[in-house]
Amino acid sequence: MPKVRIYELAKMLKIENKELIEKLKELGIDAKSHMSVLTEEDAAVVMEMFDTKQDTITAQEKTEQQTEQVEQQQYDVTEKKQENQENQNHKKGKNKKEKNHNQQNHNQQQKVEQPEQSEEDVAVKYIGENPTVKELAEVLGKNASEIVKLLMKKGIMAGINQNVEFDMAVAIAEEFDIILEKEQEKDIMEEVFGQEEQDDEKDLKERPPVVVVMGHVDHGKTSLLDSIRHSSVTSNEAGGITQHIGAYTVQIAGKPITFLDTPGHEAFTAMRMRGAQITDIAVLVVAADDGVMPQTVEAINHAKAAGVDIIVAINKMDKPSANPDRVKQELTEYGLLAEDWGGETICVPVSAVNKQGIDQLLEMITLVAEMKELKANPNKKARGAIVEAQLDKGRGSVATVLVQSGTLHVGDPVVAGSAYGKIRAMTDDKGRRVKKAGPSTPVEVLGLSEVPTAGDTFYVAENEKQARQVAESVIAKNRENLIKDTPQKVSLDDLFTQIQSGNVKDLNVVVKADVQGSVEAVRQSLERLSNEEVRIRIIHGGVGTITESDVMLASASNAIIIGFNVRPEPAAKLFADEEKVDVRLYRVIYNAIEDITAAMKGMLDPVYEEKVLGHAEIRQLFKASGVGSIAGSYVLDGKFERNCQARITRDGIVVFEGELESLKRFKDDVKEVAAGYECGLVFKKFNDIKVGDFVEAFKMVEVPR
The missing domain is CATH 2.40.30.10 (Translation factors)
Structure with a gap:
């Protein structure tokens, strides 16, 4: 049973709303009104309780019927006259009882029907997320002034054009016995073109399988694909990491197979997910000498979520340290049991370097594709x-x-x-x-x-x-x-709220890359670095060179620019220098993540720790007009510096902690006094010093994060 409202449950149980609310309170379940929502677990508890009660009532009725049957037999044994008399009396009593019982049933039915009549009036209405007061009033069919009054009662001061949180809108609707549901946003494309229709079997023709090559970084995905299509790709990629998704068609025994190559680095999750969603078979590449790694697990999850068949290619079998059994053992932890171990997952040992096992892998792909009977209708709009x-x-x-x-x-x-x-x-x-x-x-x-x-x-x-x-x-x-998601400017009304929420700092970033997939990948990697203190906001992501308009946007938004495999235009570079906009260029995404992490650490509120400078003993007191008490002291160890912090202890108890206002040697102000020398100390707003007090000098030093 999904979530249910109290009045709906009362209707099912054929009891009054009030009675059900009382029972819920007895069970310790919070129920404010008949419009309140019960969780699936709470509703199940209530249903079970009432079922038990119903069983008890049924058992009692059964006992009464048995008693009546026994009495009836006793009446048959007695004399006919007495029996008739008794029967007449019994009938009268029974009729009276039935009459009373029917009357009670009629009254109870009327009581049950009363809430039903009011519940039929309960309407379900739909509204967008965070509506304005005016929109809420229109949907509920009420005056905006009524809504404003109800909001005031709930401690919210809102004008007619101000937005109301959806939960608050639901609470307001409940006041008018209206259920408010969130309006589902319609997909523009689906509205215009509709969902994919089921084609007739006669129109369907066999289509090539789409195979995605997935796995951990450096486990040899691109090299394996390279061996399959007899061409070199890996050498052209920066840092040996595949940066762009490539799609290739390969002919195997006269039948075409389409391969997609997804980058293995975890930053390209979105690209890998996309690869899994449009494919039929996933070839999971696992290095025989390395085993299952984090991106391997991620790839398994994406493939399972997309419902595609997984074929495991255990690569790097040419290496002496190759251990395919270890790989198979590790794969069992993620629900992939090899065929030779009694499971259903096809595992093929391969070597992309010497092309060992490639033919067997292609044979397995063809076999799985034939079993899936992949078909599509080519005679319609693409x-x-x-x-x-x-x-x-x-x-x-x-x-x-x-x-x-x-x-x-x-x-x-x-x-x-x-x-x-x-x-x-x-x-x-x-x-x-x-x-x-x-x-x-x-x-x-x-x-x-x-x-x-x-x-x-x-x-x-x-x-x-x-x-x-x-x-x-x-x-x-x-x-x-975009307008809806853009945060509103701070006003005096919500300033205090923002301060209380933690005064979140933003690091604005403009991302430019050579291809859209890289923009997406950089965006996801950087947004993942956000924490409670610093939030990274990608205010713009685009494809192509860094232009003057990008620099202008960064300057206006106090943002930095990250270029991935792109360069700034000469005019944009000059403009960035003038505006003092930080432009960072990268070819490998790891470096971008490292630099942003460092920048974030600089933005975090600094953490300070106490650094003790030295200790001194007060040996003599002097009085000076306009200054107060001067502590003639002897520096025992370390040193005392001008404008440092001081802590005075007397018999082991701290009596003062604050600023050192003046540091003198004889009558001259000095910057510092080393151990073994005498000096005069004046403490800010503190004169209650005594001979024998100990002074500790310290300063607060920022700790690198």
Whole structure:
């Protein structure tokens, strides 16, 4: 049973709301009104209690019936006259009893029906998150002044155009016996193009499987894929880490297989998730000499969540330290039991270096694909996913797309999020121009108005006009959400609230990268560094070189700029120097994370610790007009510095702690006095000093975090 309101439960149990509320209070369950919501556990407890009560009542009725039967038999034994008389009396009594019983039932039924009539009036209404007072009043069909009064009673001063938290709006609605539910936001794309329809079996044709290669960093994913397609990719990547998702089609025994290569670094979680969601089979690469690592576990979870079949490729079998049994043992902890160990997970030992086991791996992929009977309808408008997107100087917006259903043609009007356009050209993974692409085919397309977001679904529209209208609707929706999410400026009304909430500091960042997937990855990595004291806000993320407008935005927002595989324009570099905007350029994401972590440590409130400078003993007192008491002291160890802190102890008890106002040697002010020398000490706002007191000099030193 899901969450249920009290009046609904009372209706099911056929009792009054008041009675149920009393029972709930006896059970220690908080219930304020008939509109209150009960959890699944609480509702189950109440139902069980009333079921037990019902069983007791049924048992009592059964006993009464048995007693009546026994009495009836006794009446048969007695004389006929007496029996008739008794029967008549019994009938009268029984009729009277039945009459009273019926009357009670009628009264109880009326009592039960009363709340039912009022409960039928309970309406369910829908509203957006954090509505204004005016919107809430309109939905509830009440005057805004009534809502304002109710809010005042609850200690909230709100004007007609001020926003109300959704929970408070629900509480206000309960006052009018109205259930308020959160309005579900409609997806613009689904509204226009609808959800994927089930195709007729006769229209379906076999399609190639889409295989994603996943695993931990440096376990040999790209090298394995390189061995499969006989080309070199790894050497071109910065730091040996695959930075962009690539999509390739490989012919195996005349049948095509589409491979996706996902980066292994944990920062690219979003890219790997996207890879798992658009694929049929996941090849999990695990190094035989390294075993299961954090990103391996992450990859397993993504593949399981996406419902794709997992084939384990135990790589680096050519190494002397290779131990495939250890890998299989570790995989069992995550629900993957190898076939040769009695499980269902296919494990293939391979070596990407000497191409050992590659044919067997491809054979297994083909076998799993045949068992899955992968089919799609190529004779309809195309629909698929944006695998990667980037801005090319000569070609403009370039997107790598994977067609999932239908066939994509050159000239088709396409929309993907806020990007739209007519496809001007299509290129396959080997760089050849193609005119169409069927299901499970990756192609690079040109002609979109802007760089789409990697992971977006693309749709073929009726015409370019419809595509533009849908994209404009998405842009308008995104703008609304941005305005809604942008924090309001501090006013005197909420200043105290913000101070009490911890005075959160923000580190604003502008991210520019060469491809959209990298922007996403950098964004996720940096946002994960946020903590209670410092929050990282990515105020803008884009593809392409760092421009003057990026520097202007960073300057206005007091932000730093992070460039990933991009350079600033010469004019932008000069402008950044003028505005003193910090521009950091990186090729590998680890360095960016390290630098931001260091910057965050600088922003945290400093932590101080006490550093003892020295000790002195007061041996003589002097009085001076305008100064007060001067402590003639002898420095026992360390040294005393001007403007340091001092602590006076007398018989082991601290009598003063504060600033040292003056440090003299004879009649001269000095910067410091070392051990073995005498000096005169004056303490700020403290004259109650005595001969024999001990003085400790110290200062507060900032501790690096």
